[in-house]
Amino acid sequence: MEQEPRSVQQTQSRPGVPRRRKLALISACVITVVWLMVGAAVLGSWLMTQFNKQSIQSTPDGNLVMSRDEADISEVVQRVSKSVVSIVTTKNGRTLSRATVQQGAGTGIIISKDGYILTNKHVVKDADRVEIVSSDGTQYTDVKFVGADPLNDVAFLKINGVNDLPAATLGDSGTVRVGQKVIAIGNSLGRYQNTVTMGIISGKGRPVQASTSERSGEAESLTDLLQTDAAINPGNSGGPLLNMSGQVIGINTAIVSDAQSVGFAIPIGAAKGLVRSVLASGKIQKSYIGVRYIAITPEVRAEYKLSAKSGAYVGGSRDKSAVVAGGPADKAGIKDGDVITKVNDKLIGEQGGLGSLISEFLPGETVELTILRDGKEQKVKLTLGAYKV
Numbered sequence: 001m002e003q004e005p006r007s008v009q010q011t012q013s014r015p016g017v018p019r020r021r022k023l024a025l026i027s028a029c030v031i032t033v034v035w036l037m038v039g040a041a042v043l044g045s046w047l048m049t050q051f052n053k054q055s056i057q058s059t060p061d062g063n064l065v066m067s068r069d070e071a072d073i074s075e076v077v078q079r080v081s082k083s084v085v086s087i088v089t090t091k092n093g094r095t096l097s098r099a100t101v102q103q104g105a106g107t108g109i110i111i112s113k114d115g116y117i118l119t120n121k122h123v124v125k126d127a128d129r130v131e132i133v134s135s136d137g138t139q140y141t142d143v144k145f146v147g148a149d150p151l152n153d154v155a156f157l158k159i160n161g162v163n164d165l166p167a168a169t170l171g172d173s174g175t176v177r178v179g180q181k182v183i184a185i186g187n188s189l190g191r192y193q194n195t196v197t198m199g200i201i202s203g204k205g206r207p208v209q210a211s212t213s214e215r216s217g218e219a220e221s222l223t224d225l226l227q228t229d230a231a232i233n234p235g236n237s238g239g240p241l242l243n244m245s246g247q248v249i250g251i252n253t254a255i256v257s258d259a260q261s262v263g264f265a266i267p268i269g270a271a272k273g274l275v276r277s278v279l280a281s282g283k284i285q286k287s288y289i290g291v292r293y294i295a296i297t298p299e300v301r302a303e304y305k306l307s308a309k310s311g312a313y314v315g316g317s318r319d320k321s322a323v324v325a326g327g328p329a330d331k332a333g334i335k336d337g338d339v340i341t342k343v344n345d346k347l348i349g350e351q352g353g354l355g356s357l358i359s360e361f362l363p364g365e366t367v368e369l370t371i372l373r374d375g376k377e378q379k380v381k382l383t384l385g386a387y388k389v
Contacts, residue, residue, distance in 0.1 A: 073198060076183060076246040081135050081194050083110045083168035084239060086187040087119060087157070089127035105190025107239030108132065108157065109168050109248060112279055115159030118271060119238030120253050121148040122210075122220070124155050132159055135194055147284035150387060151355070153210070153222060153253050154271045156278050168240060170275070171247030173226065173267030174351035176201055181244050182228055184252055184263075186236030199230030199261070205295070205353060208264055210254040223295070224353030225264040226250045232263035241265040270356040277362055287363045287384035290327025291334060292316065295353055308372055310349030311341040332382035334371065341377075342370035358384065 085108045093100040106123030110116075117132065124130055124145060132140040146156035159165070180201050188195035206225045228241060232252050241250035250265030277285035293312040294300050304313060314329075316322030316336045323330050334340075341348055343357040344367055351357070361367060363386035371378050 072244055073183065076242060076244060077185070077196050080168060080240065080242060080246045081185060081196075082166045084108070084135060084185045084194055085110060085117060086133040086193050087117075087123055087238065088131045088133065088190075089124055090129040090131075091126055092128045105187055105235045106237045107186040107235065107252070109238070109240050109251070110165050111170070111275055112167050113163055113165050115162040115165055116146070116278055117157040117159065118251065118275065119155055119157060120251065121153045121155040122253075123238045124148075124157065130157060132157070133193065134165075146278060146282065149271070149274055149284070149286060151286070152270060152359075153220060153266060154251065154274060156274070156284070158282075169247045170268050170272065171243055171245070171249045173249045173269040174346055174357070176204065176226060176243075176249055176267070178203060182230055182249070183242040183244070184228070184230040184232055184236060184239065184265075185242070186232070186239030186252060188233045188235050190235040192235075195233075195236070197231040199228050201226060202229050202262075203227035205349065206264060208254055210264075222254065222264070222266070224267060224270065224356045225253070226267055228263050228265060229261035230263060231261065232265075267352060267356050269352055270359045272360045273362050274359070285363055286387040287358055287361050287365070288328070288387040289334075289354075289358055289382060290324035290329045290385060292322040293340070293354060296339070296349065306339060307375060308339045308341060310347065311339045311372070312348050312354040314338045314340065328382050328385040332369070332380045334369070334380070334382075335373070337373070339372040340369050341372060342368075344368050363387075 087106040087108050089104040091102045091104070093102060104123070104127070106119060108117040108119040111118050130143045130145065132143055140159045142160040144158045144160060146158050148155040178201050182199060182201055184197045185194055187193050204226055206227045207221070207223045208225060210220050210222055226241065226249070230241070232255050236252050239252045240248040241252055243249050248268050250267055251271065252263065252265045254264040256262040273287055274284060277283060291314050293314050296306060296308060296311050296313055300306070300313060301309065304315065306313060314322045314334060314336055322336050323334055340354060343354065346352065346357055348354050348357065358367070361384055363384050366381055366383045369380050369382055371380060
């Protein structure tokens, strides 16, 4: 019976050994955790240092990273620049005491592989010698003046003896939108060949009075122009205004000298008929319908009490009809007071002026005109005539 208390005593005395072991174990665990934390911190610091080094070393050159817009612009420029040439003109003169030589510069657009060049009339006017320089620096001196539009600032040259030039693609100026992005390429200031600028279409159907210089007494009335804020400088005349597909939608032709970012281009549609005639026959053939007209604006609409908001008003004077007797319009039945609203399916005003739309066709071709007469719409067929200077 004396064994039970001892057993109890033994039972009560045993917890002393595990407590010491547990404390030792806890201390070891704490030390281990501390060392693990220190190790983790050291390792983390080392890894961060290595990551930062790698990040610095692998940062790409921002100049070599192109956005989608930049890639699109660069691709267009690389593709079309080969079709843009610089034009250098020489004009001989004489003063009372000595002979003089005057040089000018402009830009041109290759429109055929056998050397036809589209440019502005004022670039080559009265030139005694014309030299063309391609984008790769090749100089062409055997250059012929083909002819010019009698009513617009458009002219054509021909490089003789070539058959492998890269021709530009002509677009549709009738579907151009205000606000769309455009690119201009030209021989800026006559010194910086194939200079590239970018902007938007700021307006359509603009009329301007253009002269070659402020001192010049000569001025030319140009109508139905595209307005752009892409920088156009002297020397850019005759160069292309491009859409973002690389198609020529205009021919850069004029700037406002006392304003910023106000430039003008002839819509390419106004030259398409001439382009077709030059490529087919090597000659200038311009179509006409034989009417005098006024583009309808809010002021014109109010003055003549017209119901149409856009179109071409066939308006004569009291003693002279606006319809040329015996001309294409006269034969088609067009009368004074008519409003021409469409050429085929293209709206006059929204998709180009009457003159520009007619200029897309060749003499002898037939178009359908939509007219308003006494408030009623009619359609007439008209066979275009050949304009005679």
